[in-house]
Amino acid sequence: MPRVLLMVGTKKGAFLLDGDADRRSWSIRGPFCTGFEIRDVTYDPADGSVYAAAASPWFGPAVFRSPDLGETWTHSSAGLTYGEGGPDVTRVWNVTPAHGAVYAGVEPAGLFRSDDKGATWTEMAGLRAHPSRPEWQPGNGGLICHTIIAHPADPGHLWVGISAVGVFETTDGGVTWATRNTGVRADFYPGPAPEFGQCVHKVAMAAGKPATLYQQNHCGMYRTDDSGATWTEITGSLPSDFGFAMGAHPRDPETAWVIPLTTPTEGRFTPDARPAVWRTRDGGASWARHADGLPQADAWVSVLREAMGVDSLEPAGVYFGAQSGQLFASADEGETWMEIEASLPAIASVDVAVVER
Amino acid sequence: MAQLLLPTILTALFPGTPRRIAVEGTTVGQLLAQLDQRVPGIGDRLLVSGPELREHIKVFVDGRQADLATPVSGTSVVHVVTAVSGG
Numbered sequence: 001m002p003r004v005l006l007m008v009g010t011k012k013g014a015f016l017l018d019g020d021a022d023r024r025s026w027s028i029r030g031p032f033c034t035g036f037e038i039r040d041v042t043y044d045p046a047d048g049s050v051y052a053a054a055a056s057p058w059f060g061p062a063v064f065r066s067p068d069l070g071e072t073w074t075h076s077s078a079g080l081t082y083g084e085g086g087p088d089v090t091r092v093w094n095v096t097p098a099h100g101a102v103y104a105g106v107e108p109a110g111l112f113r114s115d116d117k118g119a120t121w122t123e124m125a126g127l128r129a130h131p132s133r134p135e136w137q138p139g140n141g142g143l144i145c146h147t148i149i150a151h152p153a154d155p156g157h158l159w160v161g162i163s164a165v166g167v168f169e170t171t172d173g174g175v176t177w178a179t180r181n182t183g184v185r186a187d188f189y190p191g192p193a194p195e196f197g198q199c200v201h202k203v204a205m206a207a208g209k210p211a212t213l214y215q216q217n218h219c220g221m222y223r224t225d226d227s228g229a230t231w232t233e234i235t236g237s238l239p240s241d242f243g244f245a246m247g248a249h250p251r252d253p254e255t256a257w258v259i260p261l262t263t264p265t266e267g268r269f270t271p272d273a274r275p276a277v278w279r280t281r282d283g284g285a286s287w288a289r290h291a292d293g294l295p296q297a298d299a300w301v302s303v304l305r306e307a308m309g310v311d312s313l314e315p316a317g318v319y320f321g322a323q324s325g326q327l328f329a330s331a332d333e334g335e336t337w338m339e340i341e342a343s344l345p346a347i348a349s350v351d352v353a354v355v356e357r
Numbered sequence: 358m359a360q361l362l363l364p365t366i367l368t369a370l371f372p373g374t375p376r377r378i379a380v381e382g383t384t385v386g387q388l389l390a391q392l393d394q395r396v397p398g399i400g401d402r403l404l405v406s407g408p409e410l411r412e413h414i415k416v417f418v419d420g421r422q423a424d425l426a427t428p429v430s431g432t433s434v435v436h437v438v439t440a441v442s443g444g
Contacts, residue, residue: 058367060405
């Protein structure tokens, strides 16, 4: 029987929720990684490891690993450093396993790789060697490498998202990187959009089409069909340019979900204090609002960039968590929703895996 | 040997590590290096490159705030403390 493992990163550690395939009843375990803020929790289907991207105000950055779905944990930051004279790595924002390696995106922005399941790390220095590096500027959350996308077939092909710098792509395993922001607005700059400096919030890959990526940006929603070389705006009827969380369908490349928020000056809330998930079924040509089961009055909910997950069941389950601690689930691709936790610590990340019992 | 007293929140990250450990060394830095030898990885939790103490880790030698260069004796009691932080 498949078991659904919902992985939640919060300001006060990580939580794991176990659900049956019907995704109606859940039991929660945790907190794990006590004393650490968790920005990302993810599952490696290759060996069943669960990884957590962590930072502590006392003990610094770390990547936690559980080999047994949360029963036991180890942690390490060995090698997670820019070395003497470099800035201190303060937080791990993203941990992404792919092709036998594990990648970690950190603050200040950089990318590290582990080939021993997170025990030791080596900087992929080519990213910070990019000629644009002296001009990188932080977003509101800091200068952070928060998104890592791995090509499903080519181990040397990666994309990263850095705020507020933009998207970068490598096709040679991280030796060289190219900016990938053409067509993306940067309304906070005067004049035409620059080569870099765009405030990417999240990137997700379309199922079965690795050249197609969706991007939620500070300044709108975008889609590329050429690996990021050019982006087309698909904000369309969404109620806001702004948002963080995004998910892509596990099988249909034209389906994705976003949670628009009001602008930073308006509070970064769901518009009109009525949370909703917006879904496209046609690659961003149109969007539909879905809120059945979500609170629809006086709910000033904010959802962060990593706080949406999509499972691989049929129909796909969609999940998101709020900074105010509510965790919501949909077992029908976003049509209807239920609150499955009401009072978690501030949620930074939601991810999901389908595992066998 | 100096007596090193570690906070529970730290030892909990390294199962089986006692809160009080006797460690050889003539400075705080040497004590922490010896500690890392005995508990691999614990140094990364306390130190940044340099090395220096992490911003919110404080060390007291016989009741006085110290840094990595502070001398210790065989009878010193060294407290490692997590500063008021977080939120």
